[in-house]
Amino acid sequence: MRWYIAILYRLLRLAGHLPLRWLHGIGAAFGWLVWCVHGTPRARAQTSLSLALTQLSTEKRQALVRRSLVQSGKSLLEVAKIWSGDLAATLALVRQVRGVELFDQALADSRGLIIAAPHLGCWELLNFWLCSRTPIAIVYRPPRQAALEPLLLKARGALAAEQVRAEGTGVRKLYKRLSAGGVVGILPDQQPKQGEGEFAPFFDTPALTIVLLSRLAQRTGAQVLFAFAERLPRGTGYCIHFLPAPDGIAAEDLPTAVIALNRGVENCVRLAPEQYQWTYKRYSIRPPGDTRKVY
Numbered sequence: 001m002r003w004y005i006a007i008l009y010r011l012l013r014l015a016g017h018l019p020l021r022w023l024h025g026i027g028a029a030f031g032w033l034v035w036c037v038h039g040t041p042r043a044r045a046q047t048s049l050s051l052a053l054t055q056l057s058t059e060k061r062q063a064l065v066r067r068s069l070v071q072s073g074k075s076l077l078e079v080a081k082i083w084s085g086d087l088a089a090t091l092a093l094v095r096q097v098r099g100v101e102l103f104d105q106a107l108a109d110s111r112g113l114i115i116a117a118p119h120l121g122c123w124e125l126l127n128f129w130l131c132s133r134t135p136i137a138i139v140y141r142p143p144r145q146a147a148l149e150p151l152l153l154k155a156r157g158a159l160a161a162e163q164v165r166a167e168g169t170g171v172r173k174l175y176k177r178l179s180a181g182g183v184v185g186i187l188p189d190q191q192p193k194q195g196e197g198e199f200a201p202f203f204d205t206p207a208l209t210i211v212l213l214s215r216l217a218q219r220t221g222a223q224v225l226f227a228f229a230e231r232l233p234r235g236t237g238y239c240i241h242f243l244p245a246p247d248g249i250a251a252e253d254l255p256t257a258v259i260a261l262n263r264g265v266e267n268c269v270r271l272a273p274e275q276y277q278w279t280y281k282r283y284s285i286r287p288p289g290d291t292r293k294v295y
Contacts, residue, residue, distance in 0.1 A: 015077070016084025020093065021235025023077040031073025035066050042069060044295055045278040051294070052203035052282075053273075067274035074231060075122065075277075082124045090128050095232060097129075099242030102225055107134055112178035112222030114213060116188040116245070118265045119277035120228040125238055127161065127185065129229070136183045137162040137174060139212075141190060161185075166212065178220040186213050188226075189265050191282060199287045200258040203266060208285045214257035217250035224249050226264045230272045243267055 015023065034041050045065045053061060082090055097103075106113045115130060117123050130136050138161045162177075164170040174184050191197075192210050199206045217224050224245035229238045246267070248260035269276045281295045 012080045012083055013085060015080035016082075016086075018080070019235065020078065020081050020237070023081055024074045024231075024235040027073035027075070027077035028070045029073070030076065031070035032066075034073065035069045041072070041279045044281060045069060047295055048278045048280070048282055051205040052278075054204065064274060065278070068276065068278045071231065071275045072277065072279060078122055078231075079124055082122065082128065087128070087132075090125065091132055093125060093237045094129055094229070094240055095237040096239040097242070098239060100240075102242045102244060103133075103227075106223045106225060107183070109223065110181040112181050112220050113183045114178070114217060114222050114224045115183065115185040116213060116224060116226045116261070116264060117185055117228060118189045118226070118268050119187065119280055120268055121231050121272060121275045122229040122238055123187070126227055126229040126240060129240055130183070130185060130227075131161050134183050135161075136185055137164050137177050138185045139164050139166050139170070139174065139187070141166055166190075171212065174216060175220060178216055178222040184216070184222075186210075186216075188213055188261055189280075189282065191280075191285065194285055198254050198258045200255065200262050202262045202282065205283060206287045206290075207262065207282050209258040209262055211254055211258060214249055214251070214254065214261060218252060218257070224264075226268050228268050228272070231275055241268070241271060 042065060045068055046061070049056070049061045049065060049068075053064070056064070081093070084090065115126075115136075117126055127136075127138060140163055162173070164173055178184055188210065189202075190210060191208055194208070197208045197210050200209045201207075202209070213224070216222060226243040226245060227241060229240050232238055243264070246260040246263045248256050249264065251257040251260070283294045286292055286294065
């Protein structure tokens with residue numbers, strides 16, 4: 001780990017001693033500032049929402065952009081609390097778990113389980129909670145700034161999860177784990193590289209969608225559940241949600257499978273739309289024949 005990344009890690013650990021409501025307050029202020037300066041994050045969120053939620057009026061979309069940037073600010077600061085190193089205190093932030101019976105039943109079934117966790121709410125806390133209940137492998141894509149990868153691995157190390165790159169030998173490990181009845185966590189709304197996915201409607205607008213999750217489910221017979229950790233008001237904690245996967249997510253026909261995958265993400269987002277990462281360039285790669293430069 002490079003010296004400046006080590007310093008960043010130490011600062012995060014120190015900030016983790018602050019109450020969650022303070023961290024959320026500071027993050028909310030930062031998000032409000034991002035809204036006020038009319039910068040790139042605000043423009044990206046506006047573009048994504050104009051493609052995704054076309055039924056909303058301009059005024060309602062703008063209000064949602066503002067709330068989502070405030071929530072994004074909270075997400076930046078809250079990781080200090082999640083990565084503080086105090087596992088008991090981190091898990092105590094979970095105030096409620098809705099749909100936990102789905103999770104327990106899937107574990108008891110012992111035929112493998114894929115947790116599809118969108119960029120919604122606090123997915124780092126969801127990882128901790130899952131690891132407290134069962135051994136799990138977490139699929140990740142290396143950050144664009146390679147120097148940050150050691151920080152992520154170290155910060156998440158307390159999870160005791162197997163962190164697997166979504167490539168080559170890593171994918172083979174996922175098949176092996178699921179075939180043995182294990183649990184794997186995947187971000188279902190991560191945009192793949194050009195030529196590595198299938199286009200499917202995401203809130204009625206085509207988006208390049210990963211096929212790894214559906215292929216894993218097809219070939220191993222593993223069950224799929226969607227999950228996210230909703231941020232509660234005033235820094236009081238989080239509520240974890242488990243939702244069943246839509247029918248067809250493990251279909252042999254990949255277009256059918258990825259349509260179901262995106263529908264599952266949509267079902268989660270509708271429960272807390274302001275906590276979705278709308279600043280992510282979900283629609284940047286366009287289908288053949290669509291020459292628009294969206295972002």
